[in-house]
Amino acid sequence: METIQEELGSMVVRSLDRDMPLGNYTLRVDEGIAVRVCHYDESDPLPVHQEEKVFYTEEDYREFLGRRGWTWLREFDGGFRNIDGMVRNVDSMDDLQPGVLYRGMR
Numbered sequence: 771m772e773t774i775q776e777e778l779g780s781m782v783v784r785s786l787d788r789d790m791p792l793g794n795y796t797l798r799v800d801e802g803i804a805v806r807v808c809h810y811d812e813s814d815p816l817p818v819h820q821e822e823k824v825f826y827t828e829e830d831y832r833e834f835l836g837r838r839g840w841t842w843l844r845e846f847d848g849g850f851r852n853i854d855g856m857v858r859n860v861d862s863m864d865d866l867q868p869g870v871l872y873r874g875m876r
Contacts, residue, residue, distance in 0.1 A: 831863040840874035
């Protein structure tokens with residue numbers, strides 16, 4: 771068993787292995803947050819392609835940005851503005867909205 775942490779008075783197993791004690795365990799799967807991300811060619815303002823990405827942790831989000839050399843994601847509005855009249859920059863996974871289209875920013 772790699773990691774066990776106490777959350778709200780109950781033991782939570784973060785990873786499973788064959789050396790775990792025998793017993794009954796309840797498996798709860800985190801669904802994560804699914805967003806769509808546009809990819810661009812540096813010389814062209816139009817998206818080259820889109821991908822759907824699911825983030826489960828802040829670490830997943832940071833790793834995804836880092837591999838692409840991005841600092842944050844920005845809501846892609848396709849020429850429209852959201853209700854606030856501003857396009858939102860997303861610095862943290864907590865600010866992502868399911869199903870929204872984003873573009874990576876350096």
